[in-house]
Amino acid sequence: AQSVTQLGSHVSVSEGALVLLRCNYSSSVPPYLFWYVQYPNQGLQLLLKYTSAATLVKGINGFEAEFKKSETSFHLTKPSAHMSDAAEYFCAVSDPNFGNEKLTFGTGTRLTIIP
Amino acid sequence: EAGVTQSPTHLIKTRGQQATLRCSPISGHTSVYWYQQALGLGLQFLLWYDEGEERNRGNFPPRFSGRQFPNYSSELNVNALELEDSALYLCASSLIAGVTYEQYFGPGTRLTVT
Numbered sequence: 001a002q003s004v005t006q007l008g009s010h011v012s013v014s015e016g017a018l019v020l021l022r023c024n025y026s027s028s029v030p031p032y033l034f035w036y037v038q039y040p041n042q043g044l045q046l047l048l049k050y051t052s053a054a055t056l057v058k059g060i061n062g063f064e065a066e067f068k069k070s071e072t073s074f075h076l077t078k079p080s081a082h083m084s085d086a087a088e089y090f091c092a093v094s095d096p097n098f099g100n101e102k103l104t105f106g107t108g109t110r111l112t113i114i115p
Numbered sequence: 116e117a118g119v120t121q122s123p124t125h126l127i128k129t130r131g132q133q134a135t136l137r138c139s140p141i142s143g144h145t146s147v148y149w150y151q152q153a154l155g156l157g158l159q160f161l162l163w164y165d166e167g168e169e170r171n172r173g174n175f176p177p178r179f180s181g182r183q184f185p186n187y188s189s190e191l192n193v194n195a196l197e198l199e200d201s202a203l204y205l206c207a208s209s210l211i212a213g214v215t216y217e218q219y220f221g222p223g224t225r226l227t228v229t
Contacts, residue, residue, distance in 0.1 A: 034217065043119070043205055043220035044158075090158065102171055103148075103218060105158040 002027050002093045006106035014114045019063075019078040021109050023091030026072065032094040033074040034103065035065055039087045047089075050074060061085070086113045117142065119221035121206050127227045128196050136191040136224045140208030146170075147189040148209075148218055149181060153202035161204075164189055196228045 007022040025031060032051045036044040048059025055067040061084075065076045074091060088108045095102040120139045128134050140147050149161040160173040164183035172179075178194040187208075193200055203225050207218035 036220075041222075043222045044207075046217050046219070049217055102160055102163060104160070105150075107157040 002031065002095050002104045004091050004093050004104055004106035006089075006091050006109050008109055009107065010110050010112065012112040012114055013081045015083055016080050019076070019081045019085065019111065021076040021089050021091075021111065023065075023074045023076065023106060024072055025074060025091075025093045027093060030069075033065075033067060034092040034094075035059065035063070035074075035076050036090045036092060036105075037061075037087045038090065038108075044090065047076070081111075081113050083113050083115065086111055119206055119208050119219055121204075121221040121224050123224060124222070125225050125227070127229065129229055130196055130198060132196050134193045134196055134200075134226055136193075136204050136206075136226070138189045138191070138206030138208075138221060140187050140189070140206075141210075141219055144208035144210050144219070145187055146209045147183055147187065148207045149189070149191050150205045150207065151175075151202045152205055152223070153199070156202075158205070162191065193226070198228050201226060201228045 003026045005024045034049045035047040037047050038044050047063050048057045050057050050067045058064045063078045065074050067074050088110045090108045091106040092103040122137045146165040148163050150158045152158050162181050163171045167183050181191040183189045203223045205220050205223045207220045209218045
């Protein structure tokens with residue numbers, strides 16, 4: 001079965017500092033990987049996705065993530081944090097046993113930006 | 116283009132009652148997914164509908180059920196509500212199953228069971 005581990009349920013960074021949110025996955029076959037963001041009282045918005053093309057994926061709002069097969073990781077980064085980045089971030093992996101349709105989510109990381 | 120819409124925004128029910136949640140996918144999307152986001156439990160996959168048929172369900176009891184209509188909108192029904200059913204229920208849609216992979220989420224329905 002697929003699984004996703006997000007290290008750190010809460011991460012705080014200063015405005016302007018590097019954002020690094022960690023995601024590790026387990027999968028018996030090459031997965032598809034996603035990062036979603038959830039702002040308070042809203043649904044999830046897709047930030048970026050990896051679908052076996054380039055290993056460095058650029059997303060919206062200046063975020064990017066790098067797929068590292070050897071480390072089974074898909075960490076999310078942003079060079080300079082902005083106050084508007086405060087939200088909860090979810091890493092998700094697709095399940096190839098169901099045509100990559102079923103997503104398994106990590107438990108989420110709440111990002112706080114310190115002014 | 117309108118996004119995924121869900122109704123109602125909030126729903127308050129008492130234990131033992133039934134709840135019906137509704138979802139309208141993005142126009143042209145044929146797959147609809149339901150997730151439960153309960154406090155402390157993260158997002159759990161509930162159901163997946165495509166072309167009117169249930170394709171897969173998560174590890175939830177049978178009192179969680181649903182359907183997809185010919186216009187691809189969907190309904191989630193929860194019977195015999197229990198206190199632990201209190202959660203945010205998120206609906207998502209995708210264009211064509213197995214092709215585009217990304218799912219677009221609605222704002223959710225917050226169900227409170229008292």
